[in-house]
Amino acid sequence: MDLVDFARGPALKAAFIIFILGIVWRIVNVLLLRHKRILSEPRRSVPVALLAGLKGTGSRSWPHPEFIKRTVTGEALGYSYHIGLFIVILLFAPHIIFFGSFIGARWPALPNSVVTIFAVITITLFVAVLARRLGHPVLRHLSNFDDFFSWFVVALLLVTGLMATAHVGAPYHTILGLHILSFDLLLIWYPFGKLMHAFYIFPTRAVDGYVMTRKGAPS
Amino acid sequence: MNTSPVDFQANLAPEEAKLGESARVAGAMRGFAREIGALSALRLDACVHCGMCADACHFYIVTEDPQYTPVLKVEPFKQVFKREAGAFAPVFRWFGLKAKITGAELARWQHLLYDSCNLCGRCSLMCPMGIDIAELIEQARRGMFEAGLAPKELYEKAAHQRRTGQPEPSDEPYRDKLLAIGRRFNVEIPLDKPRAEVLLTVPRTDIEHYPAAVAALVRVMAHLKADCTFRSDGLVAENYGYYAGGRDWQREISRRLIDQAVACQAKVLIVPECGHAYSALRWEAAELMGKSLPFKVLHITEYLAEALEAGRLRLRTAQVGATAFHDPCQLVRKGGITAAPRQLLRAMGIEPRETVRHIGYNICCGGGGGVFDIERAATLRHRVVEEKFHEIDQTGAQTFLTTCSDCRRTFDDGKKRFNWELTPGSLLELVAEHLQGG
Structure with a gap:
């Protein structure tokens, strides 16, 4: 068994199991905790509050004009690299074949050269994100191991992917193996760190929208 | 960490x-x-x-x-x-x-x-x-x-309020001070009625620093012919247990008011001009008690806006010039009371001049949540109030109003610190001065 076989064989299986079990456990752990009973008389009805909660899952994606002047850099960086990641992960032909083999589906790909350009841009944005985290007083003060390791895991995946596409650094097969291994690492780390925000973002926004609208307050 | x-x-x-x-x-x-x-x-x-x-x-x-x-x-x-x-x-x-x-x-x-x-x-x-x-x-x-x-200040006030119903010792009990305010402003204080539709509460800050606001509350309620009362055993609106973080103390302090509302079979409990008192009673008391409250909790501006809509309250035009209004955070951002103060202002012919950051997004006075009481926080909160003053000055307002006595006190303190030109006023007092037929 060579590196690629190992990376996309037993390592991927183990990583995937950890990924699924970890995510499920992290969500179940939250759900198993005590649920607060809200007993105060609502200002808005339950359906209205529920609808606002649902709306909040989307509307929070765009910051209120009041805040945008102060947060525009963070917002722009955040949006840009997330879009870059989606394009590179989901619209690159080899990725579509890889993911498609698990779910039995195919979708159109972007030309490899276009995806490569996006990968370079995304890596550049990632460097900017790290520089900002290290240089911005608030982010530097706030950052912990999770912030840096989560950054490292995703950046590693991007860099090894770009190296594999460009055939640089080592024989293609070795780089491909490392790229898949870095994907395995991402799956393993995912439930333990802040990458979990992808699963939390919509429930948190929905709950906040519900709770605040119930009071008639802005959300 | x-x-x-x-x-x-x-x-x-x-x-x-x-x-x-x-x-x-x-x-x-x-x-x-x-x-x-x-x-x-x-x-x-x-x-x-x-x-x-x-x-x-x-x-x-x-x-x-x-x-x-x-x-x-x-x-x-x-x-x-x-x-x-x-x-x-x-x-x-x-x-x-x-x-x-x-x-x-x-x-x-x-x-x-x-x-x-x-x-x-x-x-x-x-x-x-x-x-x-x-x-x-x-x-x-x-x-x-x-x-x-x-912090010492919040802990001691919470402990005192839990024991006695008022957050600090006073030369005479608040009940007597309340009656003295009635005599001074020539209003009849409704006190300790066995039954009343509306239970009135009062901010300690108003009793000690803004007695005219207490008189204004009584005058407005009398004008509306509301069946209301204060109760000696449940007067103070603020909840220092809430500020200090004492969950059980917060519940006990809230219970004092709830018991009085139940005892006089009130349908409505009115929180006067105090933002955090509103949050503690309106949104947290039922949860802490573990059951729904058998009465409504309304901020005075909500109560008056309802009276306005029902045609029971009519106001005269106020000649106060350009006016800016500060929304207390607990009312607007955490309490959802946005329209009521503006309805009252407009009923007096005032179109409020909004600050650059306004309504739900406005910045605070800097003194709420117990911060005003914490002595060592003064320097920090002065910087916040200074920022707020800049925003209010930018509106060109000649009159500045709010509807929370803690905000008002923080602004008053800031006014002294920075020799600010405007004098923070109470919306309730302005309403009381412009009652039609009053």
Whole structure:
């Protein structure tokens, strides 16, 4: 068994199991905790509050004009690299074949050269994100191991992917193996760190929208 | 914890200072544990450390000091959650990834959780993840209180209010002061009626500093011919248990008012011009009591706006010039009262001049959430109020009103500090002065 076989064989299986079990456990752990009973008389009805909660899952994606002047850099960086990641992960032909083999589906790909350009841009944005985290007083003060390791895991995946596409650094097969291994690492780390925000973002926004609208307050 | 705040000496009441390390840590663990639930866990787990909440917090905006980043203020709570109740708590414990919290460490957080947070909720509006950071800070205060780390001023006032119903000793009981206000302003104080439709409460701040606002409340209620009463055993609207973070004390202080409302079979309990009192009674009392309240809780502006809509209240035009209005955070941002004050203003022919940051997004006075009472927080809150003054000055207003006596007092204090030209006024007093036929 060579590196690629190992990376996309037993390592991927183990990583995937950890990924699924970890995510499920992290969500179940939250759900198993005590649920607060809200007993105060609502200002808005339950359906209205529920609808606002649902709306909040989307509307929070765009910051209120009041805040945008102060947060525009963070917002722009955040949006840009997330879009870059989606394009590179989901619209690159080899990725579509890889993911498609698990779910039995195919979708159109972007030309490899276009995806490569996006990968370079995304890596550049990632460097900017790290520089900002290290240089911005608030982010530097706030950052912990999770912030840096989560950054490292995703950046590693991007860099090894770009190296594999460009055939640089080592024989293609070795780089491909490392790229898949870095994907395995991402799956393993995912439930333990802040990458979990992808699963939390919509429930948190929905709950906040519900709770605040119930009071008639802005959300 | 990944970082420590500036090393402030903890500001403790003698009773709190007596606590040893083990009792302090045990208290904190007990306090935090009571606050951990599905909702707080979701919020604590969801943070991505984007730091944007700092850009919403007036304490950060005026200082640019990263220690005032709102979500950082809940680090002790988060640390206990991760170590004791998080999905991977055993891993954190076994491998020492999250250290056990210490009393000394908690003490350093006192400045951040109390001196530099008004529980105003602006950070919660900003958070792209939708985390109600202000509520997490309130919950973290509860852990601090159990650890004997509430600031001296808040702890002592809460203890006194719990025991006596008023947050501090006074030369004469508030009941007598209330009656004296009635004599001074020539209004008849409805007091201790056995039955009444409306139970009135009064801010301690008004009794001590703004008696005209108390008289205004009585005058307006009399004008509306409301069947109302104050009750000697449940007068004070503020809840220092809430400020200090004492969950049980907060409940007991709320219970005093609830019992009086039940005793006189009130259908409505009116919270006068006090924002945090409104939050404590309107949104938290039922939860703390474990049952719905058998009466409505209304802020005085809501009550008057309803009377306005029903045609029971008619107001004369007020000749007060250009007017700016400050929305107290607990009413607008956390309480949903936006329209009522503006309805009242417009009924007096006043179109309020809004500050650049306004209504739900306005910045605070800087004194709410108990901050005004904390002596050492004065310098910090002065910087916030100065920022607010700039915004109000930009509107070109000649009159400045609010509807929270704590905001008003903070502005008054700021006025003295900065020789500000305007005099903060009460919306309720203005209404009382412009009653049609009154």
